[in-house]
Amino acid sequence: MNSILLVEDDELLGHGLSLYLNSKGYTCCWVTNATDTNEYWFHADLVILDRQLQDGDSLRHLPGWLMQKALPVIILTAKVDIENRVEGLMLGAKDYMTKPFAQEELLARIIAHLRPLGASLLEYKSLQIDVSSRTVKCAGERVNLKPKEFDLLLLLLQNPGRVFHRDELLNKIWGYRSFPSTRTVDNHILHLRQAFPCLEVETHRGIGYRLTAAK
């Protein structure tokens, strides 16, 4: 469960937001000044930072805080002019919202910033395929696939249930434009089947292969 540090000296807004965020399942820590911010910064996964605090413009502290621990920061402010937004973003913030704003939008932005970018994770039964690292885990165990094998697995997983012509596979993965009789596709299908017992690849005689849609 992610924890959010809310820095807001407006009692009403601070109270409302912290309740709201709590209700959405976040651990929300609400502070009202720079000193407390400093203290709680380390425990947060994301920071919502009001720009005007009683003890001054919170932006002054931002670079220092970020240097201690890098976090996604969403700045809240009443100021609407462009220069201020640009300044906030340039000082290290990830996002900038102008009051008044809708709770729902803030929440959506929080989710967007907390969501890991590399989450291109495909799942099929006990398989996990990470596209960006080109790695496959089967029941938690890393399995090494050769490049073409990985490409083939990826294509099948991205279209579960669909029948692929051998020719289509040769074209999409091997880049072939003519289709000689070859055992190449079979070979790679074979390797995948051997590597992953849980992988249900149906043979469609005279056509090609398809991956049984997992649920």
Add this chain to the structure above:
Amino acid sequence: MNSILLVEDDELLGHGLSLYLNSKGYTCCWVTNATDTNEYWFHADLVILDRQLQDGDSLRHLPGWLMQKALPVIILTAKVDIENRVEGLMLGAKDYMTKPFAQEELLARIIAHLRPLGASLLEYKSLQIDVSSRTVKCAGERVNLKPKEFDLLLLLLQNPGRVFHRDELLNKIWGYRSFPSTRTVDNHILHLRQAFPCLEVETHRGIGYRLTAAK
């Protein structure tokens, strides 16, 4: 040299923005439809996506595109209502801007999203990398790296686990736009491997390299 994919079917805005981004030092690729987006997605570091294209709502394609390669996406739209913003963010976008907007703010947001959330101190096993002073310590011992070697190490460490195409490395670190056959990348990888026995760089034959995510 970061490259930005601009998906915008308004001629005027598309042209203006691509010029602007180019003038700010980005390699900007401007396309106007979903098909071309699909093709260029892989080469981009960040995507600016207009929501309404001639061939429909671009949000339909977003999850599919993100699955191929995870990228920060900024959505542009004329729609102002909250539901639309939330929808876009929930589908995987990192940011959402409503037209009309100021170029400067878009630029600031681009910078914010491309800026690695990295603290100035990166760690990997027994390595400590100080980004600001460009120094590396291995098990407490200062190790001198050549500039390009440091850049390469930094890029890998900022994206642990991710596979980098050789072309991508040549582009990001060497600024190449064409990709001649060269032993340059291999050489620098070699030097890093020799300098740091603890550095686990996987070779992905025919693709590139990746740093094993340490934990």
Add this chain to the structure above:
DNA sequence: ATTTTATTGACATTGAGGTGACAAAACGCA
């Protein structure tokens, strides 16, 4: 000019993956 850094080219090494032989299975047809 001297030192440091980067790139190139030659050569060794490796491993991905294709090839073809053969076995096994599926299919068609009587």
Add this chain to the structure above:
DNA sequence: TGCGTTTTGTCACCTCAATGTCAATAAAAT
């Protein structure tokens, strides 16, 4: 059911392109 044909499964081998490696050269920095 049985036989012949076609398609697929399986395996071992072999090729070649991609990479590892190093020394020599070029380029850049000082």
